Amino acid sequence: MSRNATLKKIAEQLNLSISTVSRALKNHPDISETTKRKVKELATLIDYEPNLLAVQLRTQKSHILGLIVPSISNMFNDSFIAAAEKEARSRGYSLLILQSGEDPVCEVENLKLCKLLRVDGIFLSVVSETRCFDFYEKLREAGIPLIFFDRIPIQDNYNAFRPIHSVCMADEESAILAATTVLKYKKKNVLALFGNEKLSITQIRKHAFEKGIKKNKEKITLTIAHCTNTEEAYNVVFQACRSFQNPDLIFCMSDELLMGAMKSIQQLQLKIPEDLSVLAISNGIIPHLFHPVITYIETSGVELAKLAVSRMMELIEHPQAEEKSILLPARLVAGGSLR
Amino acid sequence: MSRNATLKKIAEQLNLSISTVSRALKNHPDISETTKRKVKELATLIDYEPNLLAVQLRTQKSHILGLIVPSISNMFNDSFIAAAEKEARSRGYSLLILQSGEDPVCEVENLKLCKLLRVDGIFLSVVSETRCFDFYEKLREAGIPLIFFDRIPIQDNYNAFRPIHSVCMADEESAILAATTVLKYKKKNVLALFGNEKLSITQIRKHAFEKGIKKNKEKITLTIAHCTNTEEAYNVVFQACRSFQNPDLIFCMSDELLMGAMKSIQQLQLKIPEDLSVLAISNGIIPHLFHPVITYIETSGVELAKLAVSRMMELIEHPQAEEKSILLPARLVAGGSLR
DNA sequence: GTTACCAATGCAAACATTTGCGGCAAGGTT
DNA sequence: AACCTTGCCGCAAATGTTTGCATTGGTAAC
Numbered sequence: 165m166s167r168n169a170t171l172k173k174i175a176e177q178l179n180l181s182i183s184t185v186s187r188a189l190k191n192h193p194d195i196s197e198t199t200k201r202k203v204k205e206l207a208t209l210i211d212y213e214p215n216l217l218a219v220q221l222r223t224q225k226s227h228i229l230g231l232i233v234p235s236i237s238n239m240f241n242d243s244f245i246a247a248a249e250k251e252a253r254s255r256g257y258s259l260l261i262l263q264s265g266e267d268p269v270c271e272v273e274n275l276k277l278c279k280l281l282r283v284d285g286i287f288l289s290v291v292s293e294t295r296c297f298d299f300y301e302k303l304r305e306a307g308i309p310l311i312f313f314d315r316i317p318i319q320d321n322y323n324a325f326r327p328i329h330s331v332c333m334a335d336e337e338s339a340i341l342a343a344t345t346v347l348k349y350k351k352k353n354v355l356a357l358f359g360n361e362k363l364s365i366t367q368i369r370k371h372a373f374e375k376g377i378k379k380n381k382e383k384i385t386l387t388i389a390h391c392t393n394t395e396e397a398y399n400v401v402f403q404a405c406r407s408f409q410n411p412d413l414i415f416c417m418s419d420e421l422l423m424g425a426m427k428s429i430q431q432l433q434l435k436i437p438e439d440l441s442v443l444a445i446s447n448g449i450i451p452h453l454f455h456p457v458i459t460y461i462e463t464s465g466v467e468l469a470k471l472a473v474s475r476m477m478e479l480i481e482h483p484q485a486e487e488k489s490i491l492l493p494a495r496l497v498a499g500g501s502l503r
Numbered sequence: 504m505s506r507n508a509t510l511k512k513i514a515e516q517l518n519l520s521i522s523t524v525s526r527a528l529k530n531h532p533d534i535s536e537t538t539k540r541k542v543k544e545l546a547t548l549i550d551y552e553p554n555l556l557a558v559q560l561r562t563q564k565s566h567i568l569g570l571i572v573p574s575i576s577n578m579f580n581d582s583f584i585a586a587a588e589k590e591a592r593s594r595g596y597s598l599l600i601l602q603s604g605e606d607p608v609c610e611v612e613n614l615k616l617c618k619l620l621r622v623d624g625i626f627l628s629v630v631s632e633t634r635c636f637d638f639y640e641k642l643r644e645a646g647i648p649l650i651f652f653d654r655i656p657i658q659d660n661y662n663a664f665r666p667i668h669s670v671c672m673a674d675e676e677s678a679i680l681a682a683t684t685v686l687k688y689k690k691k692n693v694l695a696l697f698g699n700e701k702l703s704i705t706q707i708r709k710h711a712f713e714k715g716i717k718k719n720k721e722k723i724t725l726t727i728a729h730c731t732n733t734e735e736a737y738n739v740v741f742q743a744c745r746s747f748q749n750p751d752l753i754f755c756m757s758d759e760l761l762m763g764a765m766k767s768i769q770q771l772q773l774k775i776p777e778d779l780s781v782l783a784i785s786n787g788i789i790p791h792l793f794h795p796v797i798t799y800i801e802t803s804g805v806e807l808a809k810l811a812v813s814r815m816m817e818l819i820e821h822p823q824a825e826e827k828s829i830l831l832p833a834r835l836v837a838g839g840s841l842r
Numbered sequence: 843g844t845t846a847c848c849a850a851t852g853c854a855a856a857c858a859t860t861t862g863c864g865g866c867a868a869g870g871t872t
Numbered sequence: 873a874a875c876c877t878t879g880c881c882g883c884a885a886a887t888g889t890t891t892g893c894a895t896t897g898g899t900a901a902c
Contacts, residue, residue: 214619221560243576246575249600258620260567260598261599262592280555281555426792427793431794
């Protein structure tokens with residue numbers, strides 16, 4: 165029946181002051197052992213639990229981290245989120261997850277909500293077009309650390325001078341690794357699928373891949389296609405394989421695109437790797453759904469999340485720490501889709 | 504420089520009392536129009552935003568909903584979570600997401616955390632073995648609505664009398680639909696893959712499927728296997744197809760199992776539906792990765808989430824509402840994997 | 843016998859807001 | 873003139889903690 169035990173009730177029962185009770189429960193050295201014992205006994209007896217809302221108000225800390233993504237149901241994001249939740253919790257933080265759904269307005273609203281709720285830090289994967297730094301500045305003023313992950317704002321001439329905290333896969337390195345892998349197998353006719361052209365991740369990967377391929381002396385035909393979803397990838401590959409193009413290797417920069425590509429390949433009854441080689445950048449789930457396993461360059465949401473959370477802890481302790489872009493190196497996971 | 508605008512500061516500037524300012528911002532009828540105007544002007548000028556922590560403490564409402572799942576990165580859960588977040592937000596609520604990772608202890612800790620944070624309601628998908636009702640009772644006492652979804656506690660003899668709020672797919676109906684579909688195609692040698700035997704969802708689906716199949720007069724060989732993950736499903740199907748069994752249809756009760764089964768099928772170079780028919784219960788992503796598309800019975804996390812959130816809103820308004828189990832009917836989505 | 847110090851505890855402000863109740867004028871009614 | 877509205881506003885309590893600064897009583901040092 166002790167519906168809401170408070171410090172006050174304990175204090176009254178024991179003829180102590182609220183402050184003494186508070187300190188006793190926290191093992192404050194000022195309080196005598198006997199008092200501590202009595203307080204703790206009564207506390208457990210009446211099932212006392214501190215009211216976190218009051219604690220938060222007093223300390224101005226919520227022990228909650230905000231996490232904003234365009235969409236939760238996305239191969240990469242959900243592995244990141246799952247890992248981030250686990251990491252955060254092990255450090256006493258909870259995760260408040262919000263979706264922006266590719267809408268920049270909604271993204272700002274989400275940021276505002278995080279600020280209103282006094283979250284202790286924010287992880288943000290920006291929606292495609294975002295480029296507005298106004299609100300980021302407000303957060304900085306409010307002392308709320310903001311870490312970009314995976315998708316970061318495009319750094320063009322206008323904002324190149326505003327440094328940010330970020331944690332990303334080493335996209336350039338991944339794409340170069342992909343290109344050198346292609347060269348190693350001496351492929352001549354490559355179809356490369358990239359995502360939304362407006363995303364920095366797309367631009368970086370594309371440039372690096374192109375550069376890597378063109379470095380080769382021999383002649384390689386490289387066809388590049390931009391597909392924003394699985395369906396488009398399916399169509400592009402279907403057309404390419406039925407036409408005179410006949411690529412000998414298909415490269416997909418993401419799981420979504422790989423899914424579309426594979427469906428076309430199955431439909432056309434092309435054999436991997438006999439008829440066609442496949443290479444992808446992936447977080448490692450989708451490639452294992454097929455036989456042979458698709459060779460891929462791993463971008464681990466799990467590892468990235470660990471990095472992000474530990475960086476966040478640093479920033480919470482030292483809010484003035486200098487902006488830093490952290491890159492997580494990629495590695496090649498060999499399947500059987502290359503020959 | 505208005506680092507933290509408060510009601511107090513506005514009040515001081517305007518020589519008003521805090522309460523008047525508070526009411527003015529809320530359009531309270533007691534306040535004159537001129538005062539309201541002045542207050543609102545200054546409020547926007549100095550960028551006032553109410554401190555939600557204080558509001559929460561005062562009103563004892565956090566406007567946050569807790570959502571606890573065994574794991575976020577799971578085909579079904581992430582679609583549910585994504586939809587729930589969207590629905591909740593449209594009603595002014597945010598989602599605090601926690602993972603229990605198949606650990607009953609962790610599940611209780613998560614529930615406790617939700618209680619401490621004074622969430623306004625909790626969605627819970629239980630981990631396998633959970634059967635303890637002690638804490639649920641505490642939540643009821645604290646007036647925090649608890650809605651089970653997808654995975655609900657097993658209702659055995661001991662707790663059959665404790666009603667709960669729940670929102671689930673119509674599992675029995677889905678399985679019966681699966682069975683009648685199998686019968687329609689006159690299959691004789693069926694391999695059926697089910698998940699963790701301890702889950703209610705598994706038990707219900709298995710019983711209904713078995714019953715549906717055995718209703719048939721003609722002789723059907725039904726082999727049932729329990730697999731707790733993709734890997735196990737892969738192995739079971741591999742063994743079965745290479746042995747003398749040679750099933751003519753494989754039924755998978757979940758996406759995870761389907762993924763494993765399909766990998767074996769590809770590896771063995773079996774043609775669907777010529778060599779083998781496939782039927783699954785799925786939320787609709789995985790079946791579309793293959794060609795032909797796998798025929799499946801749809802369990803929509805999105806629809807379920809909508810139901811769950813609207814039910815939660817009812818419970819928040821009427822906490823004493825009677826316990827009710829809501830079932831969402833399933834439908835057959837025809838692909839090309841049956842013949 | 844004053845001073846000093848220590849351990850143990852209490853006071854009260856602060857966090858920012860909401861809200862019941864009461865005050866106080868101005869104007870209208872008996 | 874006494875009374876009652878009514879419109880506008882402020883007081884103060886309440887939400888549950890945390891924490892800097894007293895306050896006590898006791899004991900040891902000088």
